[in-house]
Amino acid sequence: MAPLLETRGLTAFYGDFQALFGIDVAIDRGETIAIIGANGAGKSTFLRVICGLLGAEPDRVRHRDEAIGGLPANRIVARGIAMVLEGRRLFASLSVEENLRMGADVGRKGPWSLERLYRLFPILAERRRASPATLSGGQQQMAAIGRALMTNPDVLLCDEVSLGLAPVVIRELYAALPAIRAEGTAIVVVEQDINQALQVADRVYCFMEGRVTLTGTPKALSREQIRAAYFGM
Numbered sequence: 001m002a003p004l005l006e007t008r009g010l011t012a013f014y015g016d017f018q019a020l021f022g023i024d025v026a027i028d029r030g031e032t033i034a035i036i037g038a039n040g041a042g043k044s045t046f047l048r049v050i051c052g053l054l055g056a057e058p059d060r061v062r063h064r065d066e067a068i069g070g071l072p073a074n075r076i077v078a079r080g081i082a083m084v085l086e087g088r089r090l091f092a093s094l095s096v097e098e099n100l101r102m103g104a105d106v107g108r109k110g111p112w113s114l115e116r117l118y119r120l121f122p123i124l125a126e127r128r129r130a131s132p133a134t135l136s137g138g139q140q141q142m143a144a145i146g147r148a149l150m151t152n153p154d155v156l157l158c159d160e161v162s163l164g165l166a167p168v169v170i171r172e173l174y175a176a177l178p179a180i181r182a183e184g185t186a187i188v189v190v191e192q193d194i195n196q197a198l199q200v201a202d203r204v205y206c207f208m209e210g211r212v213t214l215t216g217t218p219k220a221l222s223r224e225q226i227r228a229a230y231f232g233m
């Protein structure tokens with residue numbers, strides 16, 4: 001059977017600048033993969049292409065065995081691929097709950113509702129009427145993940161959800177992943193913290209300068225291999 005989501009020889013460009021050089025990644029239903037790599041390795045670019053913010057040849061990105069490369073972002077979300085953007089991007093003029101409801105506007109059926117989400121992140125229920133601007137960084141990240149889940153995705157893409165957060169808050173966020181994958185959702189986390197990535201992922205991909213330099217299960221990869229793939233030394 002074809003993977004749930006797959007890229008084949010994926011390239012990406014910003015004008016004349018080539019950021020990705022033939023990325024092959026495959027994700028099955030319910031699987032969690034982590035993408036690690038240094039600054040500028042192409043991790044965010046990879047997610048941007050998948051969620052339709054950057055162009056691609058149709059067949060370079062396949063979802064449920066259909067070519068989706070280059071589809072507009074709204075079509076990608078409607079298919080069940082949701083992205084938690086770097087920097088959270090909540091609407092400060094709307095309440096937390098209104099932000100969450102925007103995810104539901106996509107109109108996909110599935111396990112996630114406001115009620116279910118508030119059970120996952122009880123603090124969001126408490127703060128439902130507040131502006132996201134008044135939330136802590138960790139709470140904003142919960143709201144951003146929540147909004148993505150409200151689209152009932154089968155693939156959840158998360159770009160550096162732990163960036164700038166305290167360790168205790170990061171643990172709280174990552175503690176939500178099992179409940180999400182239990183719904184059969186595949187998760188892609190981009191993570192600078194290698195230990196965090198190795199802890200949560202079924203498989204890890206290391207990117208360097210727009211290429212995959214290493215892939216495998218956390219168990220199968222040695223520290224030395226990861227260091228070499230990450231830094232190229």
Ligand SMILES: Nc1ncnc2c1ncn2[C@@H]1O[C@H](COP(=O)(O)OP(=O)(O)OP(=O)(O)O)[C@@H](O)[C@H]1O
Pocket residue numbers: 014017019037038039040041042043044045046
């Ligand atoms: N909007 C853009 N215009 C031009 N070049 C870009 C743009 N965004 C990223 N790049 C370049 O593309 C390459 C990959 O960047 P990308 O943001 O995907 O890396 P990253 O792995 O997510 O890094 P970081 O860990 O810093 O978030 C880098 O060389 C970066 O300078």
Ligand SMILES: [Mg+2]
Pocket residue numbers: 043044045086159
């Ligand atoms: Mg990035």
